[in-house]
Amino acid sequence: xxxxxxxxxxxxxxxxxxxxxxxxxxxxxxxxxxxxxxxxxxxxxxxxxxxxxxxxxxxxxxxxxxxxxxxxxxxxxxxxxxxxxxxxxxxxxxxxxxxxxxxxxxxxxxxxxxxxxxxxxxxxxxxxxxxxxxxxxxxxxxxxxxxxxxxxxxxxxxxxxxxxxxxxxxxxxxxxxxxxxxxxxxxxxxxxxxxxxxxxxxxxxxxxxxxxxxxxxxxxxxxxxxxxx
Amino acid sequence: xxxxxxxxxxxxxxxxxxxxxxxxxxxxxxxxxxxxxxxxxxxxxxxxxxxxxxxxxxxxxxxxxxxxxxxxxxxxxxxxxxxxxxxxxxxxxxxxxxxxxxxxxxxxxxxxxxxxxxxxxxxxxxxxxxxxxxxxxxxxxxxxxxxxxxxxxxxxxxxxxxxxxxxxxxxxxxxxxxxxxxxxxxxxxxxxxxxxxxxxxxxxxxxxxxxxxxxxxxxxxxxxxxxxx
DNA sequence: GCATTTTTTAATAAATTTTTTATAAGTTTA
DNA sequence: TAAACTTATAAAAAATTTATTAAAAAATGC
Numbered sequence: 001x002x003x004x005x006x007x008x009x010x011x012x013x014x015x016x017x018x019x020x021x022x023x024x025x026x027x028x029x030x031x032x033x034x035x036x037x038x039x040x041x042x043x044x045x046x047x048x049x050x051x052x053x054x055x056x057x058x059x060x061x062x063x064x065x066x067x068x069x070x071x072x073x074x075x076x077x078x079x080x081x082x083x084x085x086x087x088x089x090x091x092x093x094x095x096x097x098x099x100x101x102x103x104x105x106x107x108x109x110x111x112x113x114x115x116x117x118x119x120x121x122x123x124x125x126x127x128x129x130x131x132x133x134x135x136x137x138x139x140x141x142x143x144x145x146x147x148x149x150x151x152x153x154x155x156x157x158x159x160x161x162x163x164x165x166x167x168x169x170x171x172x173x174x175x176x177x178x179x180x181x182x183x184x185x186x187x188x189x190x191x192x193x194x195x196x197x198x199x200x201x202x203x204x205x206x207x208x209x210x211x212x213x214x215x216x217x218x219x220x221x222x223x224x225x226x227x228x229x
Numbered sequence: 230x231x232x233x234x235x236x237x238x239x240x241x242x243x244x245x246x247x248x249x250x251x252x253x254x255x256x257x258x259x260x261x262x263x264x265x266x267x268x269x270x271x272x273x274x275x276x277x278x279x280x281x282x283x284x285x286x287x288x289x290x291x292x293x294x295x296x297x298x299x300x301x302x303x304x305x306x307x308x309x310x311x312x313x314x315x316x317x318x319x320x321x322x323x324x325x326x327x328x329x330x331x332x333x334x335x336x337x338x339x340x341x342x343x344x345x346x347x348x349x350x351x352x353x354x355x356x357x358x359x360x361x362x363x364x365x366x367x368x369x370x371x372x373x374x375x376x377x378x379x380x381x382x383x384x385x386x387x388x389x390x391x392x393x394x395x396x397x398x399x400x401x402x403x404x405x406x407x408x409x410x411x412x413x414x415x416x417x418x419x420x421x422x423x424x425x426x427x428x429x430x431x432x433x434x435x436x437x438x439x440x441x442x443x444x445x446x447x448x449x450x451x452x453x454x455x456x457x458x
Numbered sequence: 459g460c461a462t463t464t465t466t467t468a469a470t471a472a473a474t475t476t477t478t479t480a481t482a483a484g485t486t487t488a
Numbered sequence: 489t490a491a492a493c494t495t496a497t498a499a500a501a502a503a504t505t506t507a508t509t510a511a512a513a514a515a516t517g518c
Binding site: 096111119121174 | 301315318321323325342343346347348350351352370372373374375386387388
Binding site for chain 2: 475476477478485486
């Protein structure tokens, strides 16, 4: 579930926004000063910030700039004055959206959803965050480091597991043996790349029905390997 | 330098936008129908699209949806009616911004810059490469290294894929066999150029309906080959 | 420190791609 | 239209890449 931080000193407005957002299944927290707002935003617990321009303590400009120095999360700036909006837009502080009060709560919700969707789309939080990857008969439990094929567990060694997981997390992307080596072995692949081939073979023996006709890890001749989704 | 595609049927407006964007050092192309706009947007050469809602042929809604199915690049939707804007925002088509005509050119430029900046910030120049090239029935997925003709996958070897991709990325440009050899084989063409001909033939067998009347890769007699757009 | 497991290396076999070659077919030009 | 030249086609030979196997080396656990 997504978490939203509202930084706003007018309590009535903040509560109204909170109510509407909660109706759309967001989890909402409120801070009413710039300093505390900034601190909370930087805690890393929130997925989006709604930030009022006029604040006691540090003002909205400054808060926005400081958040942006450390975080890429969407920031929606809110102001009572249309002129202010034009001004901050021009400043290029890195806010993602601007709204003039008063605005309809449903518009706020729509904008929040749109920004979340874009952020997910671009940053791609989808499958990578999940602990369990499931593709056809294959199930990878990342925290438990277990692999199941059609419900039956297969025992994987460390490197095998890491390699399979990396490929499964980035399906449909062709990786060269060099790239895979760098990724899993954390080394600039001056070393020998042959070990990647051997590991691929061992993984295939464990997850494929017929290693000659792989259903999961395909060979792209002359290029590398690709996890087929 | 960033490339912007304007999809707009009113020539005067499109030209005005173009002029202003060019003053800010963007490279700008204009399409004036929905269908052509979509095709160009999917070509993979543009970093941002400015899309009018009212268009001859396919309308802006549809174009937006179709672009979003394959591309994550920013889309700014433009409409004469405020009501339309509210409507499309609600639809969640995946547009990144909405502007109501008339708007000041400087505001357009500011928004374009803001969207570019965010896109770069979130996606990072690493992954930013345009993955999918689509021209008529032909679709090339560069990271997956897959080619589809009318939705059906065709299996390509490395050299075939590289050659096709190079030509498709540089359409309407005639390349001699020597140039293609240098480009794909990374060699000063001391070697034999005949292999280019053979590869072209193999590619045509896979993507053309009738290899004697190629729709994609044309032969320019005595000169070389050209990918027709 | 020893036994066991995992990882890497290395050599060979198998598979696939790429290039070469020869010939046919199509254009251009005089 | 014939000659000269360029490209298309097909098939084989060559080169490259990956799969497989087994054994050596390294790491791990007790």
